[in-house]
Amino acid sequence: MDCVVFGFDEGELKLLLIERGLEPFKGRWALPGGFVRVNETLDEAARRELVGETGLKNVFLEQLYTFGEVERDPRERVVSVAYYALVKLSDHRAKAATDAANAQWFPVSKLPKLAFDHAEILRMALARLQGKVRYQSIGFELLPEKFTLSQLQHLYEAVLETELDKRNLRKKVLSFGLLVPLEETQMVGRHRPAQLFRFDQKRYEQLRKKGFHFEI
């Protein structure tokens, strides 16, 4: 099992990598991963690995694809079920960054060369993320609990690698009625403070059962 862990911080999409201590690919960066035990499900294995590497519980986790090329591991035949995870990195930055000494967050735009077929796994995870973020609420899994509409816009711009119109995006996301304005504002820098919102997950689930279809 391998796990593509995405975070969003400082306006950039980031990826968690582990520096390999053993051959093959010793010293190269790789996706966190490990072997599935006989008495645990695939999901449980992915979540166990995730907790081990990041210390984070309650993160979004979804199966991505299963990679079964015969020569993908030079040692022996290994089939790998890949997952991808979305973590609220800016809420847990300090913790997540330091838990594993050999783990590090890289901007997706500036990655080192990866071990095994992990570049291909990442490519697929990015494609999935870009596809799903437009019609599911998974974007909010990457934002802190309380966020501003500018943060939301920057997230979409980073993931989709495009520029978006501020007014049109705000109009659309607010029209869903899923963002709850909070009492607080966020004050950073010498300019007007920004309204904070939270995403109403419960209401989203209700609407989705009634056939509601979210789209950015």
Added chain:
Amino acid sequence: MDCVVFGFDEGELKLLLIERGLEPFKGRWALPGGFVRVNETLDEAARRELVGETGLKNVFLEQLYTFGEVERDPRERVVSVAYYALVKLSDHRAKAATDAANAQWFPVSKLPKLAFDHAEILRMALARLQGKVRYQSIGFELLPEKFTLSQLQHLYEAVLETELDKRNLRKKVLSFGLLVPLEETQMVGRHRPAQLFRFDQKRYEQLRKKGFHFEI
């Protein structure tokens, strides 16, 4: 590996099932499947199984999901990579139906009880099919090479389980410029003969590379 094989015939979406000859679930119907060999990829295993059961080459095949519940096979721990396939059933009806004595096509609306967790695998395959058919050209994989617009409409109606407006659907699919009208017409029953079309796969690939986005 398990394989969800869909066909479309007589206006209905159909599923290929195998009657199990051995325990567990002896006598119950199951998805075609088998074990992946050490020196073949997952895709190769799925295609090998598909050729064995249907005798069909060149069918659409895509990985669906990997099922890893601990108790999904009562004998021992088995992880299964599920695929789904789309076959042009009406082109090959006679051949496909008789190749394997214990194989049979069932309307998706009238299925027997399935072995193992195959009902869940099917549920997921149906969801995938319903999702993808709207924005990819996979629908044509279920139609014969030459088809009428009514057949196309009935296919979408069967897969999506809705009714569609004849005029709006024709307007939209023809607007893509991907359906080539043929010289021939199809004459069935005592009414006006229907224009036959073929899907221009090459042109579709070209457009897709340029960012073209198909949607029903």
Added chain:
DNA sequence: TCAAAAGTGTTCTTGATACACCCATGC
């Protein structure tokens, strides 16, 4: 001449896009 499916246009409504200025704050 009748039954049965094939084929064809227009109107209305909705949502997408494009676009420019004022506001609140810290320095």
Added chain:
DNA sequence: GCATGGGTGTATCAAGAACACTTTTGA
């Protein structure tokens, strides 16, 4: 008072949805 990002509305255009009658054939 000025630099910085936060916040807001309207006009235009394109696509989706709703809708009914004529055409061609075989029996």
